[in-house]
Amino acid sequence: MRHAPDPLPGGSTRRWARPEAFLCLVIGLVYLNQVLFTVYMLRVHGGDASFIAKYLPEGYFALEDGAAMRGLAEHFPMPELLAPSLLRVQAFLELPFALLAYMTVLRWLDRGLYRRLARSWPVWAASLSYTFVFCLVEWDLRNPYTMDDIVIRACSAVVTPLLLRWLAGQEEAAPEERSFAQMLLFAASAWALGQIVLAVYDTALLYNLGHLGGRLPGMAVAVCVLAGARWASSRLRPGEVGDALASVINGLRWGLLLFFVPALAVRYGVNFGTPLLAGAAGLLVCAVAAVYALRSTLTGAGATRIALWAVQAAVALLAGAAAGYAAVRLVADTYYEAGLLRGAVSCFAVVVTVCALTDRVLTDRFFRRRCDTSGTTCAE
Numbered sequence: 520m521r522h523a524p525d526p527l528p529g530g531s532t533r534r535w536a537r538p539e540a541f542l543c544l545v546i547g548l549v550y551l552n553q554v555l556f557t558v559y560m561l562r563v564h565g566g567d568a569s570f571i572a573k574y575l576p577e578g579y580f581a582l583e584d585g586a587a588m589r590g591l592a593e594h595f596p597m598p599e600l601l602a603p604s605l606l607r608v609q610a611f612l613e614l615p616f617a618l619l620a621y622m623t624v625l626r627w628l629d630r631g632l633y634r635r636l637a638r639s640w641p642v643w644a645a646s647l648s649y650t651f652v653f654c655l656v657e658w659d660l661r662n663p664y665t666m667d668d669i670v671i672r673a674c675s676a677v678v679t680p681l682l683l684r685w686l687a688g689q690e691e692a693a694p695e696e697r698s699f700a701q702m703l704l705f706a707a708s709a710w711a712l713g714q715i716v717l718a719v720y721d722t723a724l725l726y727n728l729g730h731l732g733g734r735l736p737g738m739a740v741a742v743c744v745l746a747g748a749r750w751a752s753s754r755l756r757p758g759e760v761g762d763a764l765a766s767v768i769n770g771l772r773w774g775l776l777l778f779f780v781p782a783l784a785v786r787y788g789v790n791f792g793t794p795l796l797a798g799a800a801g802l803l804v805c806a807v808a809a810v811y812a813l814r815s816t817l818t819g820a821g822a823t824r825i826a827l828w829a830v831q832a833a834v835a836l837l838a839g840a841a842a843g844y845a846a847v848r849l850v851a852d853t854y855y856e857a858g859l860l861r862g863a864v865s866c867f868a869v870v871v872t873v874c875a876l877t878d879r880v881l882t883d884r885f886f887r888r889r890c891d892t893s894g895t896t897c898a899e
Contacts, residue, residue: 536689538626538633541682542619545612546715549723552608554591557583557728559601561592568726571605574662581729609724610657610668614649614675615682616724617783618642620716622683625775627705627749628697630690632772637687641779642680649783650676656787696757697768699875703868704752710864711745714738717857761878762816762824763831767871770812777804789855831877839870 560566560582568580592598626633636642650672657668697705718738722731760768778785781800788797817825843866852858 533689536686538619538622538683538686541686542616542623545616545619546719546723549609549612549616549719550728552604552612553723553726553728554588555601556604556726557588558592558595559598559604561589562595562598563602571662575660579725579727581727583728583731606662606664606668607671610653610671611675613653613724614646614672615679616719617649618645618679618683620712621645621775621779621782622686623712624709625779626690627708627752628768628775629772632776634687634690636776636779637683642683645780645782646676646680648780652783652787696759698755698758699760699764699871701752701755701757702764702768702871704748704755706864706868706871707748708745708752710860711741711748713860713864714741714857715745717854717860721854760875761881762820762828763835763874763878764871766812766816766828766832767835767874769816770808771867773808773811774805777808786856827881831874831881834877835870835873838873839866842866842869 560568561584564570566582566584568582572580595601622633622637625636653672654669657665657672715738718734718741721727722734778801781804785797785800788794788800817828820828843862846865847858847862850858850861
């Protein structure tokens with residue numbers, strides 16, 4: 520991938536110029552828009568959303584109409600000017616919300632890869648892909664604001680990649696290794712961020728501000744887990760890992776890279792009539808990522824080590840699959856993504872743990888190979 524030249528290592532970085540900081544800003548703007556939208560609905564439409572709800576599936580427009588909100592609405596001047604808060608503002612914010620969340624996870628895993636990806640052509644391809652999917656959904660759910668929304672989304676498709684490229688340009692060119700403990704904290708961080716994203720989706724992107732009270736305890740837990748995991752991870756020293764764990768880390772790196780452009784198409788394919796195609800696309804990405812990961816991780820390993828790696832992988836995958844299945848079955852979820860997230864994170868954490876433990880046993884007894892996870896490269 521071509522990208523702009525890297526700045527000199529050790530160059531200054533604006534600590535606030537990170538995707539997670541701007542993701543928080545976007546989430547704040549989404550909720551501000553929800554408050555203004557609710558004011559508009561209460562004052563101009565008397566709290567009746569049927570005029571727009573008839574164009575959309577069930578599950579939208581659970582308005583917040585408590586005393587505080589009604590008091591704000593009663594004293595808000597010229598509420599009719601808030602009409603763009605219905606669909607139009609959200610049409611601009613959805614793309615940065617999705618791409619900033621993805622880039623945040625990628626940066627947690629590999630700052631160097633995040634920086635290269637955000638400053639090269641795939642960020643434009645992802646913007647086009649996501650916008651195309653959003654516009655297809657808009658057209659499928661046609662309403663009086665559809666054409667406005669499509670134009671706004673096209674504008675967002677230009678602005679968002681420019682923002683991501685600028686943010687990545689503030690990042691120091693510093694590849695990072697990852698230790699076992701850091702990967703467990705990465706899993707906790709990904710789960711917490713996923714919980715927050717799903718809560719924002721339900722309470723704000725579906726205009727269900729009335730659900731926020733019920734979601735707040737879970738969101739508070741997720742925020743605490745996220746803050747604690749990121750704080751702890753920043754204070755751990757990166758280290759070398761064994762072959763099996765290195766292959767998992769490298770596979771995740773390749774998976775996030777390959778899944779970046781088609782991610783939203785796969786996600787909406789499940790809901791809009793092509794679940795088999797979406798599933799096949801997801802499996803194909805996983806298979807290609809695994810091939811690249813194994814090629815880079817096991818190059819130079821002897822036949823005995825490769826055979827033992829295969830045993831490690833089989834044990835780790837079986838244990839991870841059992842943990843993931845149990846996590847999915849543990850709770851009945853309103854949105855299938857919540858169960859999928861919980862299952863994937865549980866599976867990943869168990870796979871990482873089994874690989875790290877078996878790497879330690881095998882390395883101490885038979886091998887002296889260690890893998891640094893910034894490449895990933897392995898040596899005797």
